[in-house]
Amino acid sequence: MNGNLLVTQLLVIALALVMFGLGLSLSTQDFTRLLKHPKAVIIALALQIILLPLACYLLIVALNVPPLFAVGLMLLAASPGGISANLFSHLFGGNVAMNISLTAINTVLSIVTLPVISNWAINTFAKTGQVVPLQTGKVVEVIVIVLVPVCIGMWVRTWKPAFAARSEKPMKIFSAVVLAVVAIGALLKEWQALSTSFASVGPAVVAFNIVSLLAGYYLSRVAGLDKPMSTAISYEIGIHNSTLAIFIALAVLNNFQLALPAAIYSVSMYVTATLFGLLVLRRGDTSAVIAPH
Numbered sequence: 486m487n488g489n490l491l492v493t494q495l496l497v498i499a500l501a502l503v504m505f506g507l508g509l510s511l512s513t514q515d516f517t518r519l520l521k522h523p524k525a526v527i528i529a530l531a532l533q534i535i536l537l538p539l540a541c542y543l544l545i546v547a548l549n550v551p552p553l554f555a556v557g558l559m560l561l562a563a564s565p566g567g568i569s570a571n572l573f574s575h576l577f578g579g580n581v582a583m584n585i586s587l588t589a590i591n592t593v594l595s596i597v598t599l600p601v602i603s604n605w606a607i608n609t610f611a612k613t614g615q616v617v618p619l620q621t622g623k624v625v626e627v628i629v630i631v632l633v634p635v636c637i638g639m640w641v642r643t644w645k646p647a648f649a650a651r652s653e654k655p656m657k658i659f660s661a662v663v664l665a666v667v668a669i670g671a672l673l674k675e676w677q678a679l680s681t682s683f684a685s686v687g688p689a690v691v692a693f694n695i696v697s698l699l700a701g702y703y704l705s706r707v708a709g710l711d712k713p714m715s716t717a718i719s720y721e722i723g724i725h726n727s728t729l730a731i732f733i734a735l736a737v738l739n740n741f742q743l744a745l746p747a748a749i750y751s752v753s754m755y756v757t758a759t760l761f762g763l764l765v766l767r768r769g770d771t772s773a774v775i776a777p778h
Contacts, residue, residue, distance in 0.1 A: 488585065500732050501634045506656040507568055507588065508638015509649045515586045524585065528708055532701055533564055534594070537722060539560045540696050544689050550743045552610040554686040557746040558693065559606035561730045563599045564747075565591035569754070571726035577762035579716035587721045588721050592635065595729075596628050627737060631729065639722070682745050690749045692759060698723035698761045716766060724758055727751040 519526045541562035545555045566588045574584045642649035701719035710718070727747040734744035 497630060497732065497736060500630060500728050502656070502659065503568060503726075503728055504592075504631055504634035505638045506653070507592070507634040507657075508640075509653045509656055510557070510571075510585060511589050511635070511639050513573070515582075515589050517549070518582065518586045519590060522714070525583060525705075525710055525714050525718065526590070528705055528710065529701075530590075530594070531551065532704065532718070533591060534598055535705075536555065536700060537697060540700065541693055544693055544696070545608060548689045548692070550627055550689050551685055552612075553740070554682065554689075554746055556562055556603070556606045556609040557730070557734060557743040558686065558689060559610075560599075560603050560689075560733055560743060561727065561747045561750055563595065563602035564725045564727070564730045565595040566721040567724050567726040567728070569758075573656070573724060573758050573762060574717050574720045577716055577720075577766045578713055579720060580713040581717070582637050583714060583717040584721055587717070591721070592631065592726075595633065599627070599729075599733070624684075627733065633766060637664040643763040682742070683749065686746050687749055687753075690746050691753050694723065694754055694757045695761070697725075698758065699765075702761075702765065712766075719761075720758065723751070723761070724754055727754070 495561060495757045514557070538559065541559055544550070545558060570588065571581055571584045573579075597725070638649075639653075698719050701722040702715050705715035705718045706712070725747075727750050730747035731744045731751070734740055734747065
């Protein structure tokens with residue numbers, strides 16, 4: 486029990502650091518920038534809020550994912566884009582400024598959408614009472630842990646821009662290291678459970694990641710967005726904040742099995758996101774032929 490409590494506390498710290506690092510990279514302009522690209526924003530939000538949960542549900546049904554893992558996978562689908570999305574977008578020619586803006590708005594919206602989708606998944610898949618739905622107090626707890634560090638980071642950037650500029654990169658590296666240590670520690674602690682459950686949920690996690698990346702890119706291209714914007718949207722909805730999903734599972738819902746899909750995803754996404762960039766984005770863009778002008 487003490488080990489679980491320590492992991493949970495470290496996870497809270499890691500998530501707060503990640504959110505603070507995100508705040509250091511944000512300004513009010515990141516939100517106003519969204520007004521200049523309404524079409525891209527509408528497409529990204531529609532994919533994030535509507536298409537991804539639907540695709541996740543269909544994969545769960547098609548692959549017959551066990552109930553607790555199904556809830557964990559839906560929890561992942563409801564999580565906003567992660568900071569790694571910005572890195573991948575930068576590496577493969579995406580509009581990183583749009584990534585930052587979408588991450589900001591998705592993080593705010595997830596405060597509403599994540600509890601709604603999570604509770605729906607719990608009521609739909611875990612009907613035997615294995616999981617208690619998110620209560621109002623827990624939702625408030627998530628809001629505090631997610632938004633307060635972001636707001637503090639933005640405040641630091643506003644009032645101490647030079648310090649924020651110097652701290653942004655080291656903070657991201659430090660938060661990534663802390664997160665990696667916590668994640669690896671949690672995985673090693675529960676390695677047996679993770680390895681035995683991979684066959685049940687691993688294929689669904691990888692399939693969901695691939696579907697998210699492909700849908701984000703090609704649907705954006707078909708809708709007439711340029712390649713950098715489509716790349717940004719693809720990685721924004723294809724690289725989820727697995728830290729938040731793991732935090733909800735462990736610290737809020739107190740169920741390790743719910744965290745397993747996000748734990749597997751936190752490792753596999755680096756492989757799928759890299760292969761997606763190399764195979765799709767750097768081999769040329771055939772979808773431009775059918776994109777409307």
